[in-house]
Amino acid sequence: MARPFVGALPYGVRDLFLEEAAQLTSLEDTWRRLFEAWAYQRIIPPTYEHYDVLLAGSGTELEEQVFRVLDREGNILALRSDLTTQVARIVGTKLYDLPLPLRFYYLASVYRYEEPQAGRQREFRQAGIELIGVDSAEADAEVLVLAVEALRRAGLSEFQLNVGHLGLFRALAAEAGPGVGQLDEVRAALNRKDCQGLAEALERARVRPAVATALARLPDLCGGPEILPEAARLSAHPAARAAVERLEAIHAALERRGLGGHVIYDLGETRGMGYYTGVAFEGFAPGLAFPLCSGGRYDDLIGRYGPPRPAVGLALVTERVRLALGSGHPALARPDLLVAGAVARDCWRQVECLRERGWRVEADLLERSEADLRALAAERGIPFLALAATEGQVFVVSAGRDEWLRWEALPEAPR
C-alpha cells in the first residue's frame, strides 16, 4: 500500500484547533458546572473494552457500528460506541452496594462506524448524565430539565424536546392477540409515520382489530400535552395507563419550572437504543436535521451486569450543539492583555496577579518594538496593551488612550 501523504487523515475523524477547540472546551466546562451543581459526579470509563461485554448490554443494535480491534492475544475488543452501557457495567459489577440514587456524568469521545453527518464524525464527543436507582416521574423530569438547561446554557434558545414512551406501544403489542409474531414491520411503519403502510402491516400481522385501531392512532398522537388524554383512552392495559400517567406527571413537573414550551410528545415513536424501556426523547433545533441530544429510561440494562436498578439518562452530541450555535472559521483566540517582554519579566508578580484575577495575559516573547506591539494589538483586537511598568504602575494602551495606571486600578477581567 502506498504510504499516505503526511497530512492525510482517515475518513471519519477530524482535528479541532483554535476557536473550535476553545468553544468545545467552554461548552464542556459549562455542562460540567451544570451537572456538578445538580450533584452528578464524573465517571471516566475506558476507551475500549471486551467486545462481548459491551454487546451484552447494548444488544445487537449497535453491532454493525462498533469499531473492533484485536489485541495481541487475539481477544476482540471494541471501542465504546455508547457510554450508558459502560456506566451500567460499572454500576452493576462494582458500585451496586452504594446508596441510591447514584448520579454520574461523563464528557467523552465515542466511536461509531457510520457515515459522518451533521457535524458528527465517526469519533465524536458526548456529554451525558445517568441517574440510577429511581423509577419516577421526578427522576425522568430531572433528566429532561437538565437536557433543557444544558442546551440553554450552551446558548440555544430555540429547540424542542420530542418525548415518547415505549410503554404504550409495548402494552398494545402485548395485547395484539394470539398468533401475532414479529411486529417489526408495524414498528418500522410507526417510525416512518407511514399511516397507510401501518394499516397494511397491522392487517398482515393479524393484530386483533381493537388493538389495531389503537395502534393506527399512534402516528397522530404527536403534539403538545393536549394529546395525552386521548392517548390515555387508547388502552385499558395497566402498562399503557402507567405510560401515559408518567408522561402527564413529567409534563406537570416541567410546567412547574416553566419549561413546558420546550417539549412536545410523540407516542408514535419507538426509536432509540434497544435497551430503552420507558420514556425516550430526542432534542431538535431549527436548521439542524439530526438530533442534538437523546436519552431515555433503561430499567433492564444494569441487571444484565449485576443487581437490577432502574435508571434514566441523557447524552448530548457536543459537535451538533456547536453546529446549532453557528460558528465561522476558526480564528486565533484573543487574549485580554498583551504585555511587552520587559514588563512580563520585570513585573511578573503583578502580571501573575492579573492572571489569578481571571485575565488572559499573553507575554510577547519576540521582543517587538512599541510600534509593532501597537499594530499587533490593533490587528488582533486585543483590548489592553501594557508597554511599560514599574512595581506600582503600568503604562496601558486601551480604547485609543495611553495612560499610567496603578496595577490595582485595572478593571475586572474583560468578557
Next chain:
Amino acid sequence: MTTLRVALPKGRLFGDTAALFARLGCQGLPALANSRRLMYEDPEVGLGFILVKPSDVPVYVEHGAADLGVVGQDVLRELGRDVYEPLRLGFGRCRLVVAAPEAVAGSDWARRPTLRVATKYPRLARQHFSSRGLSVEIVPLAGSVELAPLAGLADLIVDLVDSGRTLAANNLREIETVMPSQACLIVNRASHKVHLQRVNALIAEIARLVGNGRGG
C-alpha cells in the same frame, strides 16, 4: 413565517407533483420545469421548491436541505433513508417486478445454479431474493435494464413496470412482484418537530386534495 422547502423529483413524477402543488396555489412550477432554474419560491404560500433527481430527493430531505419532498416508494425503499413518509399521493402508481425472457420465465428458473439479476435497485433486489432463499448475483445498472437479458448480461431483471409495454417490446415477461409503488410525501424528522403545526396542516391539506383519508 419561515418558508418550508420542498424537494420535487424531475422526470416521471414531476407533472402530477406540479399539478398537486398548483392546487395548493403554487402556479410557477410548470415554468420551473421548462427553464434551467432549479429553485423557485412562492412567498404567499410559504413554500419554496427545488428540482432534483428522484433518487436525490430523500437525500435532500434526510439532511434537512429540504423540509419535505415527493418521491416514489421504490426509490425511497432502495435508498433506505431515515425520513417520515406520512402520506401516499395516489399517483405514479407502478410495480417493481422480476422479469425475464420467456426461455427463463417459462423454465424452472429458481433452481438454476447461477442467477444473474440486472437492476437499478440492487438493495431491494438482494432483499427480495435472499428472503426467498435464492442466491443471486446482482449486476447494478444505471439504465436500460431491459437490455441486459437480451445482451446476455443477466438472466433476470428487477425493474419498474407501469403499463408493461416496455417489457413486452423487449420480449420480457413479468414473473413476480417485488413491491407496488406510488408517489409519497416525505418529511424531515427535525422539520416535523420544529414546525409541527405547519407541517401537519400541510399534510392534512394535501391529503384532502389527493382524496386520501390516510386510510389506504
